Amino acid sequence: MNYQAPPPENKSNVMTIVAVAAIVASLGANLFLMYQVNNLKDEAAHSREVLQGEVDTLKESSTAISAAARKHMDELKDDLDTRSRQLAAQANQAKKEAVSYADEKSKVLESEQQKTQQQVGLVSSAVSEVSKKADTTAAKVENVNSDVSGVKQDLSATKTSLDQTKTDLNANIALLKKVQGDLGGTNSLVATNSSELAELKKLGERNYVEFTLKKQKDMSKVANISLKLEKVDQKKNKFTLNVMADDKLTEKKDRNINEPLQFYVSKALYEIVVNSVGKDTISGYLSSPKYQSR
Secondary structure, three states: OOOOOOOOHHHHHHHHHHHHHHHHHHHHHHHHHHHHHHHHHHHHHHHHHHHHHHHHHHHHHHHHHHHHHHHHHHHHHHHHHHHHHHHHHHHHHHHHHHHHHHHHHHHHHHHHHHHHHHHHHHHHHHHHHHEEEEEEEEHHHHHHHHHHOOOHHHHHHHHHHHHHHHHHEEEEHHOOEEEOOOOOEEEEEEOOOOHHHHHHHHHOEEEEEEEEOOOOOEEEEEOOOOEEEEEEEEOOOOOEEEEEEOOEEEEEEEOOOOOOOEEEEEOEEEEEEEEEEEEOOOEEEEEEOOOOOO
């Protein structure tokens, strides 16, 4: 029996099947690649959303920080402006007091000079009158010359006494302490006893009113203000004092003796200095400008 070759159509069917299988495999690979690409796109989109969220958060944080910084700068600027205005007001007040004091001293000096000129004029007139009568009586001239010499000696003694008084006054002023007030703006001469207070009064720059306060329910009138002693610590020389001035109540809490307690009345600087603390009592003085602006 002879072998016969398979018909050609069988080989063609095998090739077709192989081709179809290759196409199917290619399509599967493409579908798998498309699936991977889509996954990568989704992951990229998610990453962009996360990054955008973090960027937005950073922007919001930066905006909040900038706003807080601007607010702090504005607060510092407002505080600086307020302190500048306070210092300017205190400087203007000190200038007004200095000008008033200088004007007063100038008037006093001018008055003294006029009195001295009048006295010199009287003495000169007397000498001239005596000189006219010198031809008639030498004895009277002798007496007048003696009188003039006596006047010169009296004037010299008076000048010496005045110089000594000025020296003593300057020495006593040098002993006074200059202490910064509780408002922190100005330094003041403070008297710690009656002798030093007397020296302050001699300067003639301010008015001084002495007082003694007891711890009681009602306010006490001192000059043109009212005071009330709230608390006393005799061992520590401390006290708490309420001050009513210009319809405004101010508490001076836990203050020390010989400390200038400052406040303003009609734009004029007032000071209270307490020199001693007793059992439910304090003693001291109130200081106010002689001339106040209206």
